[in-house]
Amino acid sequence: MGHSITLLANFLLQQNIHVYLDHACANEQLVAADLLTQCRVLDKDEMGSHCDLVVVLGGDGTLLSVARCLAPYRVPLIGVNQGHLGFLTQVAADEMLNVVSGMLTGKYLPEERILxxxxxxxxxxxxxxxxxxxxxxxxxxxxxxxxxxxxxxxxxxxxxxxxxxxxxxxxxxxxxxxxxxxxxxxxxxxxxxxxxxxxxxxxxxxxxxxxxxxxxxxxxxxxxxxxxxxxxxxxxxxxxxxxxxxxxYRHSLRVLHPTDYQYYKTLRQKLHWGEQLV
Structure with missing residues (x-):
């Protein structure tokens, strides 16, 4: 997890993007001290009022907890999966930088989720x-x-x-x-x-x-x-x-998926449905 956070934060800083980290990342020492000096550390509840985009590294459970904090602010969310395939965390960890780079230039599929x-x-x-x-x-x-x-x-x-x-x-x-x-x-x-x-x-x-x-x-x-x-x-x-x-809830959650996202493919993989025969 710490390696992925460091990779992503350094990449975003190189793009001249202001980076905000959750307090949990700093408290658990998931990133190096020199990187912390280049980022601002916030509580999860504060992210929505400061950020234009939030990237969650973890599983669906982590994304759920962040989504409830962001809901009042209409801030879009990207989920990077750090474990098994998730329904909400659709970006694979080993493709993170390529996918996020594309998303920053508009290569994504937006989806509104009700709360x-x-x-x-x-x-x-x-x-x-x-x-x-x-x-x-x-x-x-x-x-x-x-x-x-x-x-x-x-x-x-x-x-x-x-x-x-x-x-x-x-x-x-x-x-x-x-x-x-x-x-x-x-x-x-x-x-x-x-x-x-x-x-x-x-x-x-x-x-x-x-x-x-x-x-x-x-x-x-x-x-x-x-x-x-x-x-x-x-x-x-x-x-x-x-x-x-x-x-x-009066606001919906805006989730950004990779351009190759397919909902029914995710269902097949997650629920172990039969694959297409022809």
Whole structure:
């Protein structure tokens, strides 16, 4: 990782581009001291207000955490994969400099990804708010008892449910936890959300897809121990009587892909689908 950061930072500096590094890079001593003197070090939350472009070196999980910080600023994002093939981190580490060089001259495929904004109300008062690029997951906690809740979409009653929880996923998140729970794969730029039950007591409960303009409200009627998770990276404890309100966030995330990016090729590789025969 440190080698890749050093290569990229030196390359950008040679192009007379101002380089900002995340505090984590400096604190973990991933780059040499002489390089740090040529760069400015910022908190991840500050990047959006200072940068015109952000490059994430890591996996999809790292990109998710950065994306939520950048969402309010509309700053484009490039993901350089440092491990296994990712759905979001599409630039291969060994091609990083060539691809990034081309992207700086306009050789990229832009894609807009929607995010979710979740608001938690308790006794009519907002007690929490968070963003998610993949999904908002209502789930039972460590005690292991099922939770009971009802779902409203645009103030219309949809169903009540007793289950281990519910996943509300964006198209980006449709290939993550939602897929493992039996949800549909949504093409990334589709303006839709999917609601996927987690082990519902009623076997007739099935995933549904709705427009991303819908407001989804979840009323928790029974929850001994439950939480709302955001991209699997942060959470809020849920109590009986709480209300989760989920909407599309007002800004989308702009992801820049290499010019040879193919979504269905990524699906085949990641999900081990059969290759083309002819």
């Amino acid at each position: 979710l904004e979740c608001q938690l109300e308790r006794e009519g008062v907002e007690v929490g708010r968070a963003l998610a690029l993949n999904d908002v997951v209502l789930s039972r906690g460590g005690i292991g008892q099922m939770i009971e809740f009802q779902v409203m979409i645009n103030e219309e009653f949809v169903y009540s449910q007793r289950s281990d929880g519910l996943i509300v996923a964006t198209p980006t998140g449709s290939t993550a936890y939602a897929l493992a729970a039996g949800g549909p794969i949504l093409q990334p730029t589709l303006r839709a959300l999917t609601l996927v039950p987690i082990c519902p007591q009623s076997m007739t409960n099935r995933p549904i897809a709705v427009s991303d303009s819908c407001e989804i409200a979840i009323f928790i009627s029974k929850a001994v121990d439950a939480r709302a998770h955001f991209d699997g990276q942060s959470y809020i404890d849920i109590r009986c009587g709480d209300k989760l309100i989920i909407r599309r």
